[in-house]
Amino acid sequence: MIELSRDITFGQYINNGSQVARMDPRTKLLCAVLLIILFSFLSSFIAFFVCLLFCALLQWNSRIPTGYVLRSFKPFLGFLVFIFCIEVLFYTSATQNKTLLWHWAFLNVSWEGIIRSAMTIVRVLFLYYITSMLLFATSLVDLTDGMEALLSPLQKIGIPANAFVMVLVIAFKFVPIFVTEVERLMKAQAARGVRFDQGNFIQRTMKIAPLLVPLFISGFKRAETLSVAMEARCYGGRPGWRRSKRRQLNFDRYDALVLGLTLALCLITVVINFVSPV
Amino acid sequence: MLFEMKNVYHTYMRGTPFAVDSLRGLSLSIPQGQTTALVGPTKAGKSTIVDMLAGLIKPASGTLLFEGDDVFASSFDIERIRSSVGVVFQSPEAQIFEETVGKDVSFGPRRKKVPLAESRRLVKESLEAVGLDYEDFRSRYTYALSGGQKRRVAIAGVLALQPRVIIFDEPSAGLDPRGRRELLELITRLKQQQNLSIVYVSSGLDDVIGLADTIYVLDRGRLAFQGTPREILAHASELAALDIALPEAAQIAVALRDTLPNIRTDVLNLNELEAEIIRVEGGTGGIPLSGSGVSPEIL
Amino acid sequence: MLEVQNVTFNYSAEGEQDVPPALRNITLTINEGETVAIIGHNGSGKSTLAKMLSAILKPNSGTVHVDGIPTTARGEAIWTIRQRVGIVFQNPDDQLVANTVIDDIAFGPENLGLPRHEIEERVQEAMALLDLEAYAPIAINELSVGQKQRVAIAGVLAMRPRYLILDEPTTMISGQTARNLLNTVFRLSRERGITVIHITHFMHEVTSFQRLIVMDAGRVIMDGTPVNIFARVSELQAVGLDVPMVTHLGQRLRARGWKSLPEVVLTAEQLKEGLAHAL
Numbered sequence: 082m083i084e085l086s087r088d089i090t091f092g093q094y095i096n097n098g099s100q101v102a103r104m105d106p107r108t109k110l111l112c113a114v115l116l117i118i119l120f121s122f123l124s125s126f127i128a129f130f131v132c133l134l135f136c137a138l139l140q141w142n143s144r145i146p147t148g149y150v151l152r153s154f155k156p157f158l159g160f161l162v163f164i165f166c167i168e169v170l171f172y173t174s175a176t177q178n179k180t181l182l183w184h185w186a187f188l189n190v191s192w193e194g195i196i197r198s199a200m201t202i203v204r205v206l207f208l209y210y211i212t213s214m215l216l217f218a219t220s221l222v223d224l225t226d227g228m229e230a231l232l233s234p235l236q237k238i239g240i241p242a243n244a245f246v247m248v249l250v251i252a253f254k255f256v257p258i259f260v261t262e263v264e265r266l267m268k269a270q271a272a273r274g275v276r277f278d279q280g281n282f283i284q285r286t287m288k289i290a291p292l293l294v295p296l297f298i299s300g301f302k303r304a305e306t307l308s309v310a311m312e313a314r315c316y317g318g319r320p321g322w323r324r325s326k327r328r329q330l331n332f333d334r335y336d337a338l339v340l341g342l343t344l345a346l347c348l349i350t351v352v353i354n355f356v357s358p359v
Numbered sequence: 360m361l362f363e364m365k366n367v368y369h370t371y372m373r374g375t376p377f378a379v380d381s382l383r384g385l386s387l388s389i390p391q392g393q394t395t396a397l398v399g400p401t402k403a404g405k406s407t408i409v410d411m412l413a414g415l416i417k418p419a420s421g422t423l424l425f426e427g428d429d430v431f432a433s434s435f436d437i438e439r440i441r442s443s444v445g446v447v448f449q450s451p452e453a454q455i456f457e458e459t460v461g462k463d464v465s466f467g468p469r470r471k472k473v474p475l476a477e478s479r480r481l482v483k484e485s486l487e488a489v490g491l492d493y494e495d496f497r498s499r500y501t502y503a504l505s506g507g508q509k510r511r512v513a514i515a516g517v518l519a520l521q522p523r524v525i526i527f528d529e530p531s532a533g534l535d536p537r538g539r540r541e542l543l544e545l546i547t548r549l550k551q552q553q554n555l556s557i558v559y560v561s562s563g564l565d566d567v568i569g570l571a572d573t574i575y576v577l578d579r580g581r582l583a584f585q586g587t588p589r590e591i592l593a594h595a596s597e598l599a600a601l602d603i604a605l606p607e608a609a610q611i612a613v614a615l616r617d618t619l620p621n622i623r624t625d626v627l628n629l630n631e632l633e634a635e636i637i638r639v640e641g642g643t644g645g646i647p648l649s650g651s652g653v654s655p656e657i658l
Numbered sequence: 659m660l661e662v663q664n665v666t667f668n669y670s671a672e673g674e675q676d677v678p679p680a681l682r683n684i685t686l687t688i689n690e691g692e693t694v695a696i697i698g699h700n701g702s703g704k705s706t707l708a709k710m711l712s713a714i715l716k717p718n719s720g721t722v723h724v725d726g727i728p729t730t731a732r733g734e735a736i737w738t739i740r741q742r743v744g745i746v747f748q749n750p751d752d753q754l755v756a757n758t759v760i761d762d763i764a765f766g767p768e769n770l771g772l773p774r775h776e777i778e779e780r781v782q783e784a785m786a787l788l789d790l791e792a793y794a795p796i797a798i799n800e801l802s803v804g805q806k807q808r809v810a811i812a813g814v815l816a817m818r819p820r821y822l823i824l825d826e827p828t829t830m831i832s833g834q835t836a837r838n839l840l841n842t843v844f845r846l847s848r849e850r851g852i853t854v855i856h857i858t859h860f861m862h863e864v865t866s867f868q869r870l871i872v873m874d875a876g877r878v879i880m881d882g883t884p885v886n887i888f889a890r891v892s893e894l895q896a897v898g899l900d901v902p903m904v905t906h907l908g909q910r911l912r913a914r915g916w917k918s919l920p921e922v923v924l925t926a927e928q929l930k931e932g933l934a935h936a937l
Binding site: 602 | 700701802803830833835859862900902903904907910911914926930933936
């Protein structure tokens with residue numbers, strides 16, 4: 082059954098009025114960046130467990146259905162399993178301090194290998210979770226406004242951060258539109274007898290090819306019309322041009338609380354990371 | 360009976376925060392050899408029905424029968440639908456995916472492993488049926504075609520399958536008056552020459568009032584009412600409530616009621632409208648209206 | 659005032675053969691405050707003309723001036739044109755940028771670098787004009803096409819343009835929604851003196867406009883009031899257009915002796931009054 086929009090959920094804002102959704106975007110982005118750095122650095126399972134508690138709190142406060150979020154992991158779970166296996170099989174430790182469980186030629190499975198590879202997977206999952214939650218709980222305009230505000234020092238020294246942010250926003254805006262379009266294309270072709278659900282991996286991949294050309298053409302057309310429409314509303318680089326903002330970003334108590342909690346989490350988990358055995 | 364839908368329910372994005380009911384207990388039947396119209400405003404569920412009739416999506420509950428057999432039973436071979444049901448979708452660009460017109464129109468026959476000579480013949484006949492010259496168009500690039508030409512190629516591609524029924528999903532959307540007229544003439548020709556069953560999905564009544572044998576009017580996933588074109592025109596206020604514009608002739612008749620209270624509003628075209636005005640005003644002659652004498656609704 | 663002088667334009671690149679020009683030697687002037695409808699079949703060049711008038715495209719030869727400023731101007735001048743000439747396209751999805759209604763309407767004024775209080779004022783004003791106040795915080799994805807189109811128009815009005823060009827705005831909407839949109843546009847013209855240029859191929863939409871310009875194959879073939887233009891039925895049919903059914907009906911009834919009807923009937927109302935007089 083062709084219903085892509087149901088399974089592809091990355092990057093769609095859910096406007097449910099939760100406190101998380103209404104936070105100052107600068108705080109959200111800052112915390113997201115802090116957490117991303119934290120997750121990339123942590124190597125202790127206990128530390129990640131504490132992070133899990135934090136994430137559960139976040140999940141609850143965001144009022145976004147858990148099932149929906151978990152379903153967004155579906156598309157790449159297979160890939161993760163594949164990566165895990167490869168990492169385990171090819172694991173080599175600098176200290177050569179391995180407890181081998183099984184080996185065959187140059188492939189080996191060791192306890193350390195399993196633990197380290199599992200850590201990588203855990204890290205990826207947390208990173209993906211935080212990034213998707215950021216996108217689920219932050220409207221596109223919030224994202225732009227927050228990014229622009231945080232990147233404004235760069236803009237002041239002449240780097241076109243604002244334009245970069247606009248490009249990102251538009252790209253994200255079109256994701257659901259393109260998903261719907263691919264769905265339409267697939268249905269139209271399926272009605273002419275193309276069987277997307279049959280054939281081996283290579284055959285199925287080949288069937289995607291005729292979808293790409295109309296999609297690209299449509300994409301370019303839309304991009305052109307949109308950029309013309311934006312220019313017609315006076316968006317455009319001219320010397321000395323600066324956009325003003327209708328919205329005012331408000332940093333309030335809830336933001337301070339979240340920022341505080343995030344910093345606390347970072348502190349706690351870093352400490353755990355250093356002292357914990359696992 | 361070609362298709363029968365019984366109490367069908369469907370939800371898009373089921374289980375997500377974006378879930379939307381598109382069909383809520385819809386039942387209808389599409390008889391063989393006739394033209395059936397499905398009319399309704401946006402979000403009435405028309406695209407869902409098209410997808411179901413084409414065998415592309417399964418209902419959440421309810422049954423769809425094709426020639427008496429349950430389409431979504433495991434024993435049903437979906438190939439039956441693929442080879443008997445042709446669909447012309449709203450944006451023909453979505454349906455055309457080969458480089459050249461010839462290759463695209465021959466896609467259906469090639470997939471059915473029809474021998475080359477036969478396939479060529481089908482392509483030629485299909486292109487000619489839609490008014491495109493075979494020699495001129497067969498090696499043209501599909502991406503270089505105009506919107507109207509693409510639409511015709513899409514129809515030709517469907518005809519090459521030799522279907523028994525063609526579903527048209529808002530085929531006149533975006534066409535100018537001439538394009539629309541040519542399209543309706545084409546469909547009428549196909550109906551007569553090839554004895555096809557036709558399902559015409561539309562958001563207005565203008566196209567189908569002169570074309571359809573039965574019209575189903577849909578409202579938010581349910582059937583509002585159904586009938587012959589004349590019977591439908593008797594539901595003027597309900598149609599207005601659904602934001603479905605009456606066809607031009609009927610609209611004018613309705614507007615004239617203040618001055619000509621006895622005027623029938625189930626007029627299908629200009630000739631009937633003129634005849635009706637003459638009749639009411641007591642003029643000479645006039646063309647009697649055909650069809651059932653349903654008394655028009657008092658607004 | 660929008661002045662088009664001997665404009666010719668071709669979409670094809672240099673060296674591409676056999677592509678006829680989209681606009682052939684067009685000359686016309688549109689005065690401030692006029693309501694103009696430009697009609698033609700698909701491919702007649704009407705959308706290209708719309709893009710010429712809003713400086714989206716530049717002519718291959720000839721000139722286009724907006725209030726005296728040529729559309730080939732560089733620097734600040736071109737942005738003055740962009741602010742004065744607002745344009746709304748067929749598909750709202752390809753025009754709307756932001757996530758919520760209020761943010762999208764504010765996009766234009768923000769681009770003009772206006773101070774916050776003025777942006778807020780203009781946004782409120784535009785929303786009031788299009789009856790969108792209740793929709794301010796709503797995500798655009800959740801709106802119907804008709805509502806999105808109203809947001810697109812509001813977004814353009816927030817720029818306080820002098821000229822409003824609507825390029826086939828009702829293609830994706832039907833029925834009452836389309837009629838409401840046009841009524842709103844007329845109201846804007848009356849109340850604010852905005853020059854409205856409506857591009858379409860639906861004849862029934864243009865009966866209330868002051869001036870109709872009919873195009874065919876890149877040329878302007880008729881330019882006059884609806885009454886003048888609708889009288890030329892066979893010429894219109896020759897270029898793939900037609901008059902509304904009411905006009906045909908009026909002609910036929912007059913031929914049968916109903917002389918109380920106007921020579922060219924534009925609306926059902928006129929027909930009704932004409933018939934009432936006969937009784």
